[in-house]
Structures are given as structure tokens and as C-alpha cells.
Amino acid sequence: MAQFQxxxxxxxxxxxxxxxxxxxxxxxxxxxxxKYPSYRGTYLSCxxxxxxxxxxxxxxxxxxxxxxxxxxxxxPQLKELFSEYWFILDKAVLRVxxxxxxxPGEHRVEIRIKHRIPYTGYFGExxxxxSRDAKNVEVLDGGVELDG
Amino acid sequence: xxxxxxxxxLYSFTYEYLTGQYSLEDCVRKCxxxxxxxxxxxxxxxxxxxxxxxxEFLAKVLEFEYKYGVRPVSYGANTDxxxxxxxxxxxxxxxxxxxxDIQNAHKLGCKVIRAQYLxxxxxxxxxxxxxxxxxxxxxIEIHNPETPSTPVMERYLEAIEKxxxxxxxxxxxxxxxxxxxxxxxxxxxxxxxxxxxxxDYAVNLKRQGVSRGEAEQLLKDAGADPxxxxxxYDMYGYLTFHNEPDLEGLKRIMPYVFHFHGKFHCVxxxxxxxIPYPEVLAAIYDSDFSGxxxxxxEGHSLRADGLIDYGAVEAVRRHLEMENRILAELEKK
Numbered sequence: 001m002a003q004f005q006x007x008x009x010x011x012x013x014x015x016x017x018x019x020x021x022x023x024x025x026x027x028x029x030x031x032x033x034x035k036y037p038s039y040r041g042t043y044l045s046c047x048x049x050x051x052x053x054x055x056x057x058x059x060x061x062x063x064x065x066x067x068x069x070x071x072x073x074x075x076p077q078l079k080e081l082f083s084e085y086w087f088i089l090d091k092a093v094l095r096v097x098x099x100x101x102x103x104p105g106e107h108r109v110e111i112r113i114k115h116r117i118p119y120t121g122y123f124g125e126x127x128x129x130x131s132r133d134a135k136n137v138e139v140l141d142g143g144v145e146l147d148g
Numbered sequence: 149x150x151x152x153x154x155x156x157x158l159y160s161f162t163y164e165y166l167t168g169q170y171s172l173e174d175c176v177r178k179c180x181x182x183x184x185x186x187x188x189x190x191x192x193x194x195x196x197x198x199x200x201x202x203x204e205f206l207a208k209v210l211e212f213e214y215k216y217g218v219r220p221v222s223y224g225a226n227t228d229x230x231x232x233x234x235x236x237x238x239x240x241x242x243x244x245x246x247x248x249d250i251q252n253a254h255k256l257g258c259k260v261i262r263a264q265y266l267x268x269x270x271x272x273x274x275x276x277x278x279x280x281x282x283x284x285x286x287x288i289e290i291h292n293p294e295t296p297s298t299p300v301m302e303r304y305l306e307a308i309e310k311x312x313x314x315x316x317x318x319x320x321x322x323x324x325x326x327x328x329x330x331x332x333x334x335x336x337x338x339x340x341x342x343x344x345x346x347x348d349y350a351v352n353l354k355r356q357g358v359s360r361g362e363a364e365q366l367l368k369d370a371g372a373d374p375x376x377x378x379x380x381y382d383m384y385g386y387l388t389f390h391n392e393p394d395l396e397g398l399k400r401i402m403p404y405v406f407h408f409h410g411k412f413h414c415v416x417x418x419x420x421x422x423i424p425y426p427e428v429l430a431a432i433y434d435s436d437f438s439g440x441x442x443x444x445x446e447g448h449s450l451r452a453d454g455l456i457d458y459g460a461v462e463a464v465r466r467h468l469e470m471e472n473r474i475l476a477e478l479e480k481k
Contacts, residue, residue: 040192079233118230
């Protein structure tokens with residue numbers, strides 16, 4: 001158990017900052033990046049719960065696009081994605097569709113997940129781990145412009 | 149007499165790799181600098197195109213082999229029976245996924261696969277024809293708290309013997325021969341503030357063969373602190389140890405062993421702090437074993453815990469130095 005928990009601190013990618021997302025110069029949302037907290041990658045179907053909190057508030061699942069392997073998914077879809085592999089060095093983008101974006105400065109970004117370790121289950125029960133990580137993340141200048 | 153080659157599993161560099169200090173190429177170069185010619189790769193950790201091996205990835209592996217003279221010899225597979233949310237993979241699906249691992253290993257030029265115990269003895273036998281066709285040997289890892297003689301491994305032995313195949317067998321992790329509490333477990337607990345007298349009491353209960361349930365009650369009644377209890381659970385679990393290493397069991401399975409994980413946490417004053425390498429290597433040396441023992445450093449957190457002051461490369465260097473010294477002594481006899 002302890003050997004898995006020690007990776008929690010890589011979940012929220014502080015160094016990548018928060019980017020506001022623009023379409024034709026208008027803010028349509030913001031993005032943060034995250035990595036899978038383990039020593040190895042996993043199938044997205046092993047992520048049973050995924051929650052994003054910004055400045056202490058839970059972000060509604062419906063507003064979030066989970067972007068990985070060049071594809072965009074809804075959070076409730078993750079547990080069906082047994083063919084999508086999250087490589088341990090790849091960063092998933094969490095894009096939140098929020099017309100106000102996020103204001104300048106630091107914001108508290110917290111991710112909480114429940115994930116199943118698929119090669120455990122010796123006695124029938126798989127190890128399902130709670131991982132959480134919260135960091136102060138800075139909004140970057142400029143942001144990301146999506147194709148119009 | 150055995151033909152023992154020393155290698156390194158890139159898993160040893162997990163901390164440096166995950167924190168971005170080492171790329172895959174750095175890991176391979178370190179292997180060359182440490183003086184080995186073969187490495188193990190844990191596919192779920194280091195193959196970006198997993199569960200497949202892309203041509204781009206293979207090109208990188210070949211480039212590194214050309215540059216550094218080190219190549220992959222073993223493919224660490226994870227038997228992910230629980231990858232579906234709603235149910236376990238069934239037997240034919242597990243066999244199917246393992247065939248994919250055999251193809252991946254073959255593509256990389258690895259002659260050995262480490263599989264895990266969720267691949268049942270029956271399924272291991274079922275993949276034997278594919279292992280033979282691709283000429284890749286598939287071994288079930290024997291990891292603490294299992295040893296070569298535990299009932300689970302006896303079942304594998306029986307199935308392997310009955311199959312008559314030379315392409316299925318075992319990959320013992322030398323951690324299963326530990327005879328002392330692990331450094332993280334014991335010294336780490338003390339560092340956190342565990343009561344030493346109580347910790348020694350826990351060690352003694354394990355040494356005396358007191359059952360887990362009974363020992364747990366005795367410790368709680370004696371007022372053991374949470375650090376002692378946490379160490380205690382590890383001592384009865386994946387960091388367990390035995391008064392005597394199961395070398396008799398090892399001797400029995402040796403005809404079916406083609407690869408070892410040279411597990412270690414800490415080599416200090418030329419000795420692994422928990423695993424009796426001189427005895428274990430002597431047993432392997434006296435067999436007909438031909439293959440690699442790959443150094444598998446598991447002490448990724450020891451530096452952060454303040455128990456050692458060096459990283460993975462120095463840890464592996466010490467481990468190889470110890471193994472080379474012991475093997476040279478055996479050679480002289």
C-alpha cells in the first residue's frame with residue numbers, strides 16, 4: 001500500500017500551470033495537467049472515481065473533458081476505456097468548459113481519484129487505492145488558443 | 149556449474165525516471181556504465197505504446213543497443229486480470245493477453261518474460277505452445293510472501309513438470325529468501341519513532357512462528373505504537389522474512405528457473421541488509437542454471453526517508469559489486 005501512496009505527489013502537474021483556453025480570442029475555459037500516480041501506467045478503465053476541485057469547489061463532471069492519447073473523454077466514460085492506456089510519463093489534460101476561465105494568480109488545484117491495481121486481486125479483491133494531491137498552481141500568461 | 153550473467157532491471161531507476169531525471173536512454177546508458185550487457189524492461193512502465201511495442205520504440209531500443217552495447221533480455225509483464233471495470237478477464241482472455249506479451253517480448257528480442265501469479269498454472273500451461281513457437285520463456289514470479297515451497301508455487305511446479313515444456317517455469321525474486329526484517333521496515337520504523345523494544349518484540353513473534361492474528365493481538369495488548377504495527381503488517385506480508393531461506397525449495401524448482409530478480413533494498417558493508425546473498429548465490433552456482441540475475445533495486449524511498457544518502461546508480465553499483473565478489477569467491481572454491 002505504502003509503495004503506491006508515495007507517488008501521489010505526481011498527480012497534479014504544478015510546473016505546467018493553468019492555461020485559460022480561448023476560441024477566436026474569447027475565453028471558453030481553462031486547463032490543468034495531471035499524471036497517473038504510480039510507478040507504472042494503467043488502463044483508464046482502472047480509474048473508478050476522478051474528481052477535480054478548484055479553490056475548494058468540486059468542478060462538475062459534465063464541464064470537464066479528460067484529454068489523453070489525442071482523444072477527449074467524459075469522466076464517467078473512463079471506466080469503460082479498457083483500450084486506452086495512460087502511459088506513466090504522459091500528461092492528461094483536464095479542460096474545464098467555464099466561460100469565465102480562471103483569474104490571474106495562484107489557484108488551489110486538487111485531484112482525488114480511486115484507482116484499481118489490476119494485477120492484485122489474489123484473493124478476489126483488488127487493491128483499490130485513494131490518491132489525492134493538492135497544489136497551488138499559477139495561471140500562465142497567454143493561455144491556449146483552440147482552432148476556431 | 150551454472151552460467152550466471154548479471155544484468156539490471158530498469159525498474160531500479162524508477163525514482164529517477166518518474167521524476168524526469170533519467171530518460172529511457174539515460175537508464176540504458178547507466179546499465180552500460182555499471183558494466184552489464186543486458187537489462188529487463190517493465191513494459192507497463194517504459195513502453196509508451198503499451199500494450200503494444202511500436203516500431204518507433206523498437207527503433208529506439210536498437211539505437212541504444214548500438215550506442216551502448218546493452219540490450220533488453222527480459223520483459224517484465226503485468227498480468228492485469230482486473231483491467232475491466234465490471235468483471236475479471238476470463239481464462240482465454242488472460243491467455244490471449246499473455247500471447248500479446250510474448251509477441252512484444254519477441255519483437256524486442258527478449259528471451260524471457262516475467263509473468264505474475266494471476267496467470268494460473270492451467271493458463272501458464274496453455275500458453276506454452278506459443279512460448280515455444282516464439283522461443284520466449286515465460287516464468288511466474290515468486291515474490292514474497294511466496295517462496296518456492298509454498299502451496300501456490302507447488303501447484304505451478306506440478307503443472308510445469310506435467311506439461312513437459314521447457315518454455316514455462318519460474319522467475320524467483322531473491323527477496324523471498326530474506327532472513328531479516330527489511331531496512332525500510334525496521335530502521336525506517338525506528339526513524340519514524342517506533343519503540344525499539346516493541347519492534348524487537350514484533351520481530352521475535354515472527355521468528356517464533358506466531359500466527360499473524362495471535363501476534364497482532366499480543367502486540368496490541370502490549371500497547372504497540374502505530375509505527376510498530378505498520379512494520380509488523382509488512383513483516384507478515386510483502387516484506388516478510390524466514391529463519392531459514394527456502395533453498396531446498398529453490399533446488400527443486402531449479403530445472404525450471406531461467407531468470408532471477410536480484411531484489412535488494414540496501415547493500416551495506418558488502419552485504420544486503422535482509423537477504424543472505426552468499427548462501428543464495430552458492431545454491432544457484434551449484435545448479436545448471438543459465439541466464440541472468442537482474443539487479444532489482446526496491447529502495448526508491450530510502451533516500452527520502454533519510455535512511456541512505458545515495459541514489460539508484462550507487463545502490464545498483466554496490467549490489468553488482470557484492471554479487472561479483474561472492475561469485476569470484478565461489479569460483480575459487
